[in-house]
Amino acid sequence: MEQAIKIDTDNQQENSAAIKIEKKITAAIDIKNTTKVYGENTASAMVALDEVSLTINDNEFFTLLGPSGCGKTTLLRLIAGFEQPTKGEIMLFGSHLEGLPPHKRSVNTVFQQYSLFPHMTVAQNIAFGLEMLGKSKGEVNRSVSEVLALVQMEHLAQRKTDQLSGGQQQRVALARALAPHPKVLLLDEPLSALDFKLRKEMQIELKRLQNETGITFIFVTHDQEEALTMSDRIAVLQDGHIMQVGTPHEIYNHPTRRFVADFIGDINILEGELIDKDKTHGKVKLACGIEVEASLPAQSENLNKKVSVAVRPEQLSIGQVNEAGHLTGVISNLIYFGSGSHIDVTFDNGERVTVRQQSNNNGKQDFLINDAVSICFSADSFQILTD
Numbered sequence: 001m002e003q004a005i006k007i008d009t010d011n012q013q014e015n016s017a018a019i020k021i022e023k024k025i026t027a028a029i030d031i032k033n034t035t036k037v038y039g040e041n042t043a044s045a046m047v048a049l050d051e052v053s054l055t056i057n058d059n060e061f062f063t064l065l066g067p068s069g070c071g072k073t074t075l076l077r078l079i080a081g082f083e084q085p086t087k088g089e090i091m092l093f094g095s096h097l098e099g100l101p102p103h104k105r106s107v108n109t110v111f112q113q114y115s116l117f118p119h120m121t122v123a124q125n126i127a128f129g130l131e132m133l134g135k136s137k138g139e140v141n142r143s144v145s146e147v148l149a150l151v152q153m154e155h156l157a158q159r160k161t162d163q164l165s166g167g168q169q170q171r172v173a174l175a176r177a178l179a180p181h182p183k184v185l186l187l188d189e190p191l192s193a194l195d196f197k198l199r200k201e202m203q204i205e206l207k208r209l210q211n212e213t214g215i216t217f218i219f220v221t222h223d224q225e226e227a228l229t230m231s232d233r234i235a236v237l238q239d240g241h242i243m244q245v246g247t248p249h250e251i252y253n254h255p256t257r258r259f260v261a262d263f264i265g266d267i268n269i270l271e272g273e274l275i276d277k278d279k280t281h282g283k284v285k286l287a288c289g290i291e292v293e294a295s296l297p298a299q300s301e302n303l304n305k306k307v308s309v310a311v312r313p314e315q316l317s318i319g320q321v322n323e324a325g326h327l328t329g330v331i332s333n334l335i336y337f338g339s340g341s342h343i344d345v346t347f348d349n350g351e352r353v354t355v356r357q358q359s360n361n362n363g364k365q366d367f368l369i370n371d372a373v374s375i376c377f378s379a380d381s382f383q384i385l386t387d
Helices: 002-021 072-080 122-132 137-150 166-178 196-213 224-230 248-253 258-263
Strands: 027-038 046-057 061-065 087-092 107-110 184-188 216-221 233-238 241-246 268-277 281-286 291-295 306-311 316-319 327-336 340-346 352-358 372-377 382-385
Touching: 027 072, 027 216, 046 072, 046 216, 046 241, 061 072, 061 196, 061 224, 072 087, 072 107, 072 184, 072 216, 107 166, 122 137, 122 166, 137 166, 137 196, 166 196, 196 216, 196 224, 216 224, 224 248, 233 248, 233 258, 241 248, 241 258, 258 268, 258 306, 258 382, 268 352, 281 306, 281 382, 316 352, 327 352
Parallel strands: 061 216, 061 233, 107 184, 184 216, 291 382
Antiparallel strands: 027 046, 027 087, 233 241, 268 281, 268 306, 281 291, 306 382, 316 372, 327 340, 327 372, 340 352
8 A cells, every 4th residue: 555655746746846847838919819900091001910819938939921912021110019909908918009009119120121220240240229329339239249140240349230141231230130139039031132042041040049058939930831941830820811720741741721721832623523521621622523531621610512622732642553443644744853753644624733743763754745644642731721
């Protein structure tokens, strides 16, 4: 009996320890039912954001993703205080931001244009904002040294900013924004002016800075690959509405709306009829005649009988035409790009899908245009979409 009691006690201690190390998730930014109308009560009124609600967690790299004009920069400007919401509320770590000017918020912004002072050195540019906040000379010097080390630019501290490359100038802009230790850092497409190679390097650099500082980063971009590469979570926006929020894996592999599926990466969208469903999956008869099982979106109660299903090109493969139960068609186009090929297959009803196929080790091309083939897929390849 004593031994049994001791084992129970040990288990309780282990459970208690597990509870202690479990990190509590804190909301850095909480946006509730927020609307922004430009030119309100005029004939030219334009709704930039419509009843948006969103929670962004502390120590998170969060990305607002969408095409031009979707509202992502407007949302960033509301958080920064450069714009005020028409209605709704925005909170920073539980405190309301309404009416607070930008300089009274523990939020800093890095814009597309870095707006550095060309007549000042790197160190002077970083120090300027701290001096405006009334920091002592000792505090300023310490903070400048810290952020220069963080962005790995100590050796350029005394160089004028107009003598720096684009990537170096961006590092200075980041250092200047990080120096006052804001609770949230806003980044409005800061990589858009960089060339491809430097842009890739700075994506890694930004993620490193976010990890090392623990500051919440809110990043605006229209570049899907950039968002998938850098983010902990992504909000996809369209016409002032949030269409889906999730991890990069969720957004890419389980889009719930047609817009999200079509906007993020390459995808095939096929039409069909929902003939049966349970809590998580539905059976869909595609227009080309084959029945497939597809994952249901989170809100699937009001699905129409006519549905669209999505499948990524890399989730499909090309097989021999005699493989029963698969989609069959004819190769109508083939694009070889070294490590693989994009193969377009057209079905008898005129619908077409693209398959991404890896190259064989022997370098041979197994299929040619006009070959009759079947499309192979796994059970969970297809996803039912909402509009």
